[in-house]
Amino acid sequence: MKDFKLSQRLLDLPPYLFAEIDRQKKQLREQGVAFIDLSIGDPDIPAPAPIVETLSRAANVKENQKYALDQGKYELRKTIKEWFAKRFNVTLNENTEILPLIGSKEGLVHFPLAFVNKGDYVIIPNPGYPGYRGAAIFAGAKLYEMPLRETNFFLPDLKKIPASVRNKAKIIYVNYPNNPTTALAPDDFLKDLISFCLKYGIICAYDNAYSEIYFSNKPKSIFEIDGAREIAVEFHSLSKTFCMTGFRIGWACGNEHLIKGLLKVKTNIDSGIFGAIQEAGINALTNEGAYCTTLRATIKERRDFFVEHLKQKNFGTVYADSTFYVWAKLPRAFKSSIEFSKYLIAQKRIIATPGVGFGKYGEGFIRFALTLDKGIIQNAIDLL
Numbered sequence: 241m242k243d244f245k246l247s248q249r250l251l252d253l254p255p256y257l258f259a260e261i262d263r264q265k266k267q268l269r270e271q272g273v274a275f276i277d278l279s280i281g282d283p284d285i286p287a288p289a290p291i292v293e294t295l296s297r298a299a300n301v302k303e304n305q306k307y308a309l310d311q312g313k314y315e316l317r318k319t320i321k322e323w324f325a326k327r328f329n330v331t332l333n334e335n336t337e338i339l340p341l342i343g344s345k346e347g348l349v350h351f352p353l354a355f356v357n358k359g360d361y362v363i364i365p366n367p368g369y370p371g372y373r374g375a376a377i378f379a380g381a382k383l384y385e386m387p388l389r390e391t392n393f394f395l396p397d398l399k400k401i402p403a404s405v406r407n408k409a410k411i412i413y414v415n416y417p418n419n420p421t422t423a424l425a426p427d428d429f430l431k432d433l434i435s436f437c438l439k440y441g442i443i444c445a446y447d448n449a450y451s452e453i454y455f456s457n458k459p460k461s462i463f464e465i466d467g468a469r470e471i472a473v474e475f476h477s478l479s480k481t482f483c484m485t486g487f488r489i490g491w492a493c494g495n496e497h498l499i500k501g502l503l504k505v506k507t508n509i510d511s512g513i514f515g516a517i518q519e520a521g522i523n524a525l526t527n528e529g530a531y532c533t534t535l536r537a538t539i540k541e542r543r544d545f546f547v548e549h550l551k552q553k554n555f556g557t558v559y560a561d562s563t564f565y566v567w568a569k570l571p572r573a574f575k576s577s578i579e580f581s582k583y584l585i586a587q588k589r590i591i592a593t594p595g596v597g598f599g600k601y602g603e604g605f606i607r608f609a610l611t612l613d614k615g616i617i618q619n620a621i622d623l624l
């Protein structure tokens with residue numbers, strides 16, 4: 241066969257972090273080696289039964305078996321509107337300001353195609369969710385990475401973004417509750433962020449995928465901040481909130497013009513979300529209160545146990561302020577997060593994610609995902 245060289249945009253991407261970890265897991269499985277997997281944010285808890293029953297029932301409806309060629313069922317958009325109003329006290333227009341997605345990743349990654357021209361800057365957090373990098377590269381953007389430093393509570397220092405970047409930036413990605421650092425964003429930071437975006441004409445793409453995975457302070461929507469409606473789009477996910485990662489459903493909401501741009505990209509790429517999954521999403525959001533309280537209690541129990549014991553195991557500072565991740569400084573004997581994660585696999589049969597996989601400023605940290613039963617987490621602690 242002719243040697244078809246990969247496109248430059250694919251060559252420009254670093255290897256996708258989780259794909260590499262998956263390769264290592266596959267290798268262990270092939271060798272018949274048992275291991276504890278604390279690497280990926282994919283909840284072990286089944287999606288609530290009524291959600292699955294709704295999906296199964298709705299799959300039999302002929303209308304749902306056809307292309308879903310619109311911007312999501314009206315009923316779903318109306319349910320999202322009601323959920324948003326109840327949760328954040330923000331009223332969105334269900335026809336112009338809400339767009340269901342095939343998982344939030346789909347929207348996050350496609351979004352720059354709507355607004356970024358070759359050579360524009362896209363600003364991303366480092367460490368950060370790897371999808372933002374791909375999003376920027378696919379759109380032909382130049383990348384500017386804002387360090388999230390421990391000394392600044394894992395918030396970016398917007399004042400340090402150089403004039404040459406902020407004057408040519410189209411989008412800034414921001415994510416709180418934050419993966420991987422678990423940090424939450426205080427109100428003052430959110431206000432500064434929106435002032436910054438308004439001043440320099442930069443779209444704020446606010447990733448709120450973990451809005452419901454918190455322990456004390458309830459995370460905000462960016463639309464609770466004055467001025468955000470002019471300049472922001474916010475991404476939500478049902479994946480983590482309802483343990484529905486495989487279903488693929490989320491939404492984008494906010495500024496009408498930004499939503500319209502994303503819809504235009506999507507109409508050229510996909511053909512909608514399977515109708516039965518949309519109905520499952522309606523069920524999830526309608527019964528949200530009961531599901532989420534239980535989920536948060538389960539995660540908190542795991543977190544409290546894991547963090548308490550990890551602190552006694554030579555790790556440096558341990559962060560676990562939100563999400564189901566734990567972001568821990570490496571034990572003093574280790575300098576490199578890759579070296580430490582290799583050691584964990586080889587010596588302890590534990591898989592965790594090296595901080596550097598989220599960007600160079602993640603070096604010195606390791607991320608554990610508490611997406612396993614407490615008994616297994618206890619076994620991991622015994623091994624560590």
Ligand SMILES: Cc1ncc(COP(=O)(O)O)c(C=O)c1O
Binds near residue numbers: 343346415480
């Ligand atoms: C910060 C963040 N945003 C978005 C996503 C994508 O979630 P989904 O596409 O399942 O909605 C993830 C998944 O891990 C994430 O960690």
